[in-house]
Amino acid sequence: MQLSEIGEFGLIKKLRAKCKNTRKEILAGIGDDAAAIKQGNKKILITTDMLLEGIHFDLSFTTFYQLGYKFLGVNISDIFAMGGNPKYFFISLGIPKDYNSNDIDELYSGILKIAKKFGIAIAGGDTCTSRQGLVLSGTLVGDADTVITRSGARVGDNIFVTSTLGDSAMGLMLLKRQKAEGRRQKLKFKTQNSKLKTQNSKLIRKHLMPEPIPLKDTSKITSMIDISDGLLIDLSHICDESRVGAVIYKNKIPISGELTDTAKILGTDPVKFALKGGEDYALLFTAPPDIKTTASKIGEIITRERFIIDEKGRKIKFEPEGYEHFKNKI
Amino acid sequence: MQLSEIGEFGLIKKLRAKCKNTRKEILAGIGDDAAAIKQGNKKILITTDMLLEGIHFDLSFTTFYQLGYKFLGVNISDIFAMGGNPKYFFISLGIPKDYNSNDIDELYSGILKIAKKFGIAIAGGDTCTSRQGLVLSGTLVGDADTVITRSGARVGDNIFVTSTLGDSAMGLMLLKRQKAEGRRQKLKFKTQNSKLKTQNSKLIRKHLMPEPIPLKDTSKITSMIDISDGLLIDLSHICDESRVGAVIYKNKIPISGELTDTAKILGTDPVKFALKGGEDYALLFTAPPDIKTTASKIGEIITRERFIIDEKGRKIKFEPEGYEHFKNKI
Secondary structure, eight states, X not given: OBHHHHHHXXXXXXXXXXXXXOOTTEEEOXXXXXXXXXXXXXXXXXXXXXXXXXXXXXXXXXXHHHHHHHHHHHHHHHHHTTTOEXXXXXXXXXXXXXXXXXXXXXXXXXXXXXXXXXXXXXXXXXXXXXXXXXXXXXXXXXXXXXXXXXXXXXXXXXXXXXXXXXXXXXXXXXXXXHHHHHXXXXXXXXXXXXXXXXXXXXXXXXXXXXXXXXXXXXXXXXXXEEOSSOHHHHHHHHHHHHTOEEEEEGXXXXXXXXXXXXXXXXXXXXXXXXXXXXXXXXXXXXXXXXXXXXXXXXXXXXXXOEEEEOTTSOEEEOOOOSOOTTTSOO | OBHHHHHHHHHHHHHHHHTOOOOTTEEEOTTSSSEEEEETTEEEEEEEEEEEBTTTBOTTTOOHHHHHHHHHHHHHHHHHTTXXXXXXXXXXXEEETTOBHHHHHHHHHHHHHHHHHTTOEEEEEEEEEESSSOEEEEEEXXXXXXXXXXXXXXXXXXXXXXXOOSHHHHHHHHHHHHHHHXXXXXXXXXXXXXXXXXXXXXXXXXXXXXXXXXXXXXXXXXXXXXXXXXXXXXXXXXXXXXXXXXXXXXXXXXXXXXXXXXXXXXXXXXXXXXXXXXXXXXXXXXEOTTOOOSSEEEEEEESSOEEEEOTTOOEEXXXXXXXXXXXXOO
């Protein structure tokens, strides 16, 4: 079967069945944001992410510094999604031979900037030549007292997100438009006022340098994931792993003013970006209704179905739509 | 500065200075086979390796099964080189979209074969699309009671290797010749006798599916590395990290009968393959002369110089020649 038929998630499911673990000390493995391994009275968390030029990043959009910052940032987000503390980062690089060593220096400066912010040490890695663009693969090791997986959501829990959604996807769209316009040597945004320009740069920054933010108190959280593929896909992962359903309210999904304004100008629906756009790296979690949190409540966990209630109160079933490798046209 | 000027080891040196660790619990970091982190009374070992199509492997030489076996094998070798036990493997894959899912199945079968042999669990990973050939990145986590680094060699120690050297490099050369001959639709090896054919297949197997073998007793070992880039390079790493010199005896370097015979037919020097050929994944270690071991003694640690003594007793200075990324013509 071609990978484009089975898709990324189909493949992961297949591989997961093949690699079934019987080890008791592995508390979470394939199919969560990070693996969790019991080591004495501590739990060690390990997450790994690969970023490929032309798939995950475009060097005409991002500087090496921004790329380095995001590279470690997305791994930090995975550790936060398990309720953990990031500690040691390992970097594997495949570098085209004609690169200048200053480029790699800049990449490391971005990595070190965010590493310092979160007290992470760069502890090792591997460096080799690549014939086909820049290849980044990172492993982040952390620890946690209590591990939060995707599988603990219970019927009656509320569903929360920690920040506005869709900004990163709109930022990416703006970058793509700018590139296309640059090619045509036109500047369509020329007529925009300066407020809109600032808003655009905020959205673009959210795409290029997302800021992972941990939850301060995770004691009541029942399940958690970071939004990397999009709200609908990532919420579906929680539903799949917890064997529950979910209902979310369209008008409760937090949308930034910047996204609303820009979407209006572009004549598009900002909620679409929030539902299907990836790479926000906000945390999506479930907890009993009595939790005290500053996060936005967007819905509830129910027994089976998965639907959105729109502004007119209509129930619409949702599918896990968003970014999936192999299945997407790229 | 271009990477081809600075070279892989120059780049690693630069990055190492940039990422200087002050964390006490990091016992070994960038510049060793694996990182070692103190966690309670245990030491956790973490190693990461990237294999890129067209650089590290050629899919016209290897099956997906063999590739999977080697992929985990080279990581196991790194953990053994630190005196550790491999335990959890994390797999990141970048897969071209037109692959068949059976190919990935075969790859995993190879990984699982060697994982089972050494009691390793596949604990997680990341899967994405690649536009530029197959990308494999693995992280292997292990543990050790006592960590053996590259930096403990002392003047007066003997130098040992655990198996014959150069077989893998000759195996690779045979594969390249077969490919070139296949292109010319000739079979130069047709006239060979069957004994030689078996020998060739043994050498090729050593390249495609190297078998990592741990040392049973590491109590007296002062420094260790696995031979991945070639004896001269890897011994130089021990000398650099331990700030010592080394003398090795050309006629003491263990060479297999298969390598000797094949080199004779090809009119080439087998010792060259043993000194500069990489990917043998034998262990190279130092220990005081009173150690009892079945490994082959090939030389001694001295204060500063680095030289080979040839069969006529001549002293020849050696440089770290072998495989280095960026600097090599590939």
